[in-house]
Amino acid sequence: MKETPNHGQIDIYNFDDTIFKYLINEQLEVLWSNIEVLELDKNIVVYTEGSRPKGVYLVKKGILKIYKTNNEGKEHIIRFAKPNDIIGFRSVISDEPYCTSAKTLEPAVLVFVPASIFISFLKENNLFSLQLVKLSCKELGESNQFITDLALKSLKERLAEVLLILYNNFGTDKDNFLRITLTREDIANMVGTATESIIRQLAELKKENIIDLVGKKIKILDLKKLENLGKQ
Amino acid sequence: MKETPNHGQIDIYNFDDTIFKYLINEQLEVLWSNIEVLELDKNIVVYTEGSRPKGVYLVKKGILKIYKTNNEGKEHIIRFAKPNDIIGFRSVISDEPYCTSAKTLEPAVLVFVPASIFISFLKENNLFSLQLVKLSCKELGESNQFITDLALKSLKERLAEVLLILYNNFGTDKDNFLRITLTREDIANMVGTATESIIRQLAELKKENIIDLVGKKIKILDLKKLENLGKQ
DNA sequence: CGGCTCCTTGATCAAGGTCAAGACATGTGG
């Protein structure tokens, strides 16, 4: 019925930890026979703001940044996508051009689901649409939080907030290093500030023994203090 | 079957221009017999950030601001709700405390729909959940746009953007005055800045013949220039 | 009238943006 090609350790046909687990077997069959697997290098653009959505992407491996670019070319990172996240569904559902772009930060494996298939699942399967309502409401809550953070907080507090978001999304390894490695510029583009300012603020946090810096890796030394800063 | 009490010119039981038009007749009956009508003065708080959601509110008359407050008491306005909008659904669906507060800007009439009823509609009626997915995706798109605006734009550009949002949501009267009247402080709380800064920037826009100011009323003189500023 | 609330303006100052220059790291082709 289905073969399982070997993409590293990844089982492309396993949707247990994704929103597609709410599909009925019949729909899973449709899904299996319509998906397309994409193996991408790092720094590959998956879709671009303004273009027409062809479908949604399920992340199987790797991390992507979801961002917007203003017309001076400066980019702003809205969020990241990690394995088992789906991206691009907002535009598919609204049937509008993508309002963001997506780019791989590291080599990635994506599963592409055509828009028509995705929409038909929504129409046929109420449990599935219900879960998608929940998902988009969750993202909406996060976006609203982010709006307030940007509007009311100081640079340092916003940086703390961003580090916490990264911590909650990607966790830390056994040595307390964040499991995502970003350039200073990427961090600046999340916080909405200049690279130099981020460097100075990171140095501040290090001086206060809240974090430690080893190359691009960031080590969380004092989560409590970081949370206090972020919750300011 | 249903009586139609007279709340001004408002037909409380008419849901034609709201998301409830997707309910089947049987569900409308349930809705009619479970709603509660609230007539509120201006500056009344409908729900508060952090409290448990009891249900959703349909705006029948008036304008409300949806905002968050930080712990220094400074508020940030996320958006406004106007007649036929529903508010509070995000928290009901996520079953989380409200992440925002809602307050009337003028005397208002709201229809309260208990959470359990609202959720049951979602579970029973796929068309209804589909529409709600669309609604939350639309709000998500707007939120993402707002995030980028706040992060990348100058004060003046953000003000232009906010004026455009107001224009698109509330329109203008025959003399080109915005159909919503806000205090300078409210505008500042949308843009995420200080009241004084807004006053200075409004004066700037007036000097450039882009807007005119008559008391609290704002007149749009040059929509093109305003859009160019906002789209910067 | 007096007491609100809201608007406005000026002066001052700090946060953070910008520019410039150099250090360090990484990768690539010869």
Add this chain to the structure above:
DNA sequence: CCACATGTCTTGACCTTGATCAAGGAGCCG
């Protein structure tokens, strides 16, 4: 393996934006 190029990080100096403080004016209402 080296030489060079490119990308990233860091620091210092300077300057702009917009936040804050202070004071006064305008409008409104009981």
